[in-house]
Amino acid sequence: MTLPDLDDLIAEVDRRCDTAHRPGAQEQPDWLALLAVAAQLAGQLQALADDLVEDYVEHCRMHGSSWADIGAALGVTRQAVQQRFYAPHKRYSPETMTDDLRQAMVHVKQAAVHHRNNYIGTEHLLWGLTAQNNSATRLLQTVNVPPEAVHRSVGTRLSMGASQAAERIAWTPYSRKAIAIAEARSEQNGSDRIDCDDLLIGLAQVGRGVAADVLAAAGFDPAAIDATPADV
Numbered sequence: 001m002t003l004p005d006l007d008d009l010i011a012e013v014d015r016r017c018d019t020a021h022r023p024g025a026q027e028q029p030d031w032l033a034l035l036a037v038a039a040q041l042a043g044q045l046q047a048l049a050d051d052l053v054e055d056y057v058e059h060c061r062m063h064g065s066s067w068a069d070i071g072a073a074l075g076v077t078r079q080a081v082q083q084r085f086y087a088p089h090k091r092y093s094p095e096t097m098t099d100d101l102r103q104a105m106v107h108v109k110q111a112a113v114h115h116r117n118n119y120i121g122t123e124h125l126l127w128g129l130t131a132q133n134n135s136a137t138r139l140l141q142t143v144n145v146p147p148e149a150v151h152r153s154v155g156t157r158l159s160m161g162a163s164q165a166a167e168r169i170a171w172t173p174y175s176r177k178a179i180a181i182a183e184a185r186s187e188q189n190g191s192d193r194i195d196c197d198d199l200l201i202g203l204a205q206v207g208r209g210v211a212a213d214v215l216a217a218a219g220f221d222p223a224a225i226d227a228t229p230a231d232v
Contacts, residue, residue, distance in 0.1 A: 013038045054173040057085050058209065061119040061172045064161055085173050096183070098195045100134040107131040109169065111158060118163035120171045122178060122203050122211035126154045129196050129203075136196035139225070145218045154214045174209035178202035201225060 004012075014020075017037040020030035053074075060070050071081040094102050108128030112120055129136040130151035137147035163169075171179075179194070181202035186194045203211040204222040 009038075009041065013041060016041070054085065055208065057081075058121075058172045058174055061121070061170070064118065064163065066118070067170065082170070085176070096192075096194055098135075098193045101194055101196050101199065104128040104131065104134060104136070104196055104199075112169050115158050115160050116163050117159075117161045118169060120169050120175050122172070122174050122206065122209035123154050123157050123214075125175055125178065125199060126203055126211035126214060127151065127158065129200055130154070134196040136200040139197040139200055140218075140220060143220060143224065145215075145220045150214060150218050150220075153218065154211065157210045157214065172209075174206050174212075178206045178209075178211070181205050 013034055017030075017034050020033040020037075057070055060073075066078075067082050068078040070085075071078040074081055094105075097105065105128060108120060108124045111124045111127045117124070130140075130147045140147045140150060179199060179202060182194045182198035185198045185201060186192075189198075200215075201222045203209070204215045204220055206212055
């Protein structure tokens with residue numbers, strides 16, 4: 001793979017902003033229009049770069065690396081890497097969740113502790129969401145995806161670790177993204193609390209991670225779900 005050089009990126013900006021170079025329209029290009037397109041392209045590249053790093057942070061957490069180890073690999077402090085990749089617990093406190101989601105989170109943490117994992121991954125979240133009847137399992141049923149089958153399938157993806165942590169387990173980047181999507185969805189639906197179906201769709205829409213793989217294999221397509229399902 002050859003990375004694009006500066007000339008390639010400038011050519012892409014010119015291609016995207018062809019209105020800034022209309023023949024005969026002006027002596028000089030519309031530099032402000034080109035700057036706006038360049039900033040948009042730079043943002044897309046930065047987002048892609050962030051996703052690349054987050055993907056490997058996810059794998060490091062899944063394989064037992066500490067935040068200090070990850071920080072050292074990235075050349076920053078443990079505090080800096082946690083601030084970037086660690087989901088703030090205060091933001092997603094129990095008060096921001098429905099009773100059903102709070103109960104599901106009990107199962108989520110039990111799965112992580114039982115398997116001695118030092119992280120909350122998307123697999124733990126999906127396992128907890130499908131542990132008992134709630135809006136997530138009912139949503140799966142409406143699209144003919146058996147919740148029990150999903151629960152069994154994701155259960156086979158839970159692996160034993162060696163962590164002794166039990167009280168404060170960090171969320172992985174994909175889990176953090178999933179609950180951020182869930183929070184946005186609940187707000188769009190006019191609710192001030194995140195429910196189980198919100199998090200289920202968040203896990204699927206992340207598109208990466210164990211939960212997304214299991215849901216896709218089961219035939220769950222978040223794009224086919226009404227943004228405001230009334231029957232879950």
